[in-house]
Each structure stands twice: as C-alpha cells, then as structure tokens.
Amino acid sequence: MDRKSYNQRPRVLISRPIQQAVIDNISEHCEVRVHPLDEAMPAEVLTQAIRDVDGLMCVGQRVSKDILEAAAQLRVISNVAVGYDNIDVEICTRKGILVTNTPDVLTEATADVAFALIMAAARRVVEGDRYVREGCWSHWQWNAMWGADLHGKTLGLYGFGRIAQAVARRGRGFSMRILYLARHRADERIEKELAAEFVDGETLLRESDFLSLHVPLTLETRHAINESHLALMKPSAYLINTARGPVVDEAALVRALQAGTIAGAGLDVFENEPQVSPALLTMKNVTLLPHIGSATSETRLRMAMLATKNLLAALRGEIPPNLVNPQALQSGSGSANRSSRV
DSSP, X not given: OOOGGGGSOOEEEESSOOOHHHHHHHHTTSEEEEOSSSSOOOHHHHHHHTTTOSXXXXXXXXXXXXXXXXXXXXXXXXXXXXXXXXXXXXXXXXXXXXXXXXXXXXXXXXXXHHHHHHHHHHHTHHHHHHHHHTTOOOSOOTTSSOOOOOTTOEEEEESOSHHHHHHHHHHHTTTOEEEEEOSSOOOHHHHHHHTEEEOOHHHHHHHOSEEEEOOOOOTTXXXXXXXXXXXXXXXXXXXXXXXXXXXXXXXXXXXXXXXTSSSEEEESOOTBTTBOOHHHHTOTTEEEOOSOTTOSHHHHHHHHHHHHHHHHHHHTTSOOTTBSOGGGGGSTTOGGGSOOOO
16 A cells, blocks of 8 residues: 555544544644544444544444455544444454553543442432422322432442442442452452452352442453343342443343342443333333443543544554554554654
C-alpha cells in the first residue's frame, strides 16, 4: 500500500458525536470525521467509512472481522469503554491494529450505579415511584411496599477488580459482609481494608443477599450465571448486573424471577441489548436501566479524553498507555512501526 498518506495529517473517524472539546483536541493533530448520529453506525456504513482512516475512536460500536478486513490503513481503535468485547481484538492483533480502552476513569461512576441498583431493588424504589405517579397511593398502610434491609446483609461480588472493590467500599458503609470470587485472590492488604472474604463459587451463591457481577465478557464468563447457579441462591437474594449482559443467561433469570427462586434483580445491561426480554418489562421486582453505568458528564469527559490520549499516542508511533493487545506491536504493520506527523 502507498504510505504517502502518513506524511499528511492522519485521518480519524469518531463513531458518534462526542464532546466538542474532545473533537477540537483531536482536530489539532488529525483530520477528523464524526458520524452525526448518536447511535451505532450500520455495519455497511462503518465498513465504507473506515476504508481510508488511520484511527477509529469507537463509541458504543461493534467492530467485526468483516469491517476490519476493509480497513486498509487503520492503525488504532481507541475504544471509549473499559470492556472491548465489541471489537474483534484477535483480527486487530493479526493486522497490527492497536486496540485501547479507558480503565480507571469510570470506576466510581459505575460503582455508584451498581449500588444504586442494590438499593433500588431492596427498597422497591422504582416500583414505589410508579405507584405514586399512577395515583394508586390513597392512604398510608402498614403492610405496603415492604422491602429488604441492606444493613448487615451479605454482599457477594463476582469479580474483584477496580469497580467491584469500589462497590465493596460502599457496602462497608452499610456494615455489609463482603464476599468475593475472582480468578486470582486479591492482595491481603485489600482484603483487610475491605474486610473481604475470598470464597468459592458455591459459597458466594448460597450466602449472598445481593450478588453483584463485575467480570468482563469472555468465553469463560458467558452465561456464567445460569439456571443451576440461580437455583443455589437464596429466595430472598437479588442479582445485580452492571458488567455485560451475556454474563447472565437472561432466559434462566426470567424463569428464576417468575418462580420466586430469587427475590429480584437490578440490571443495567442485557443479553441482547438494546432489546430486553418482554417478561422483564412486566416484572415489578426488577429494576431496569439503559446501560448508563458511566453516564455522568464528568466521567464521560474523562473517558473521552483518555481515549484521545490513547489515540494520539498510537498515531505518533508510541505505545499508548492503555493498550489491550500488545502482541499487535510485533506485527510488521503495527502502529509503533509506522512514521507519523501527529
């Protein structure tokens, strides 16, 4: 391929309209194109748009193998998220395309939403709000809207990374017992700080009053919570998911909620989002959010600025600070091996 384009300003595609300050920042160094709609680009549109760009800032966008095959000169995909299961990283690595993400900056915001779902599910906040708005509240009743205490209950965490640990800190404020399951046991200092107990899967399921999920979506974690796992939980327990929808077998969750196998759920993510199981939409014991774990103005700006830092570093031929596929650097066509005038 003719590399003359690398003597010019690199071309960057931003897959959704983001903060103007971020666009202006990138525009100082690159020729920038922004998809004008705040929705995922259709595959055929992205395939065409990506053909002659050097960098892609990926905002809530699926980037498949077929799309990547059309990317003749793409050097970096800067994903504005912690998770990157929306990108075919294996193909990127094979083609020498660097993939980056935005960890750390959304930890606290996502932990806030996870704990908000815990509280909303336990105290029937959304159900109560609807009850008042629909004019159903005519008088105070002793037996109305009973929920569950949080104080002193057991908070189980599946996964124990940054976000899970932040949720644990919030749980400690409610004097909750903290259990966790992770691939690797946490440092003793962290366990002591959070009074967190490392347990096996069965203990986590059987003893948690609130089970909050904090694992990435991988082949190993897809449907990690299925019918047999739900059957081990307390009938008074709540399932909270702010990780990735397919971590939970949604059909099995529906059956468990309908049968009273568990008491309720709080969900910010779904198996086939934005589609949601119609059964979930009718359940009073489920709190549903439209994948807004990081949706604060402060956090979204930090995410976009970190993604910009990753993007520009890669286009300068540097190793970006949040590179998720360092193997791509070994490719002869990798970003770090190309000259650039960014």
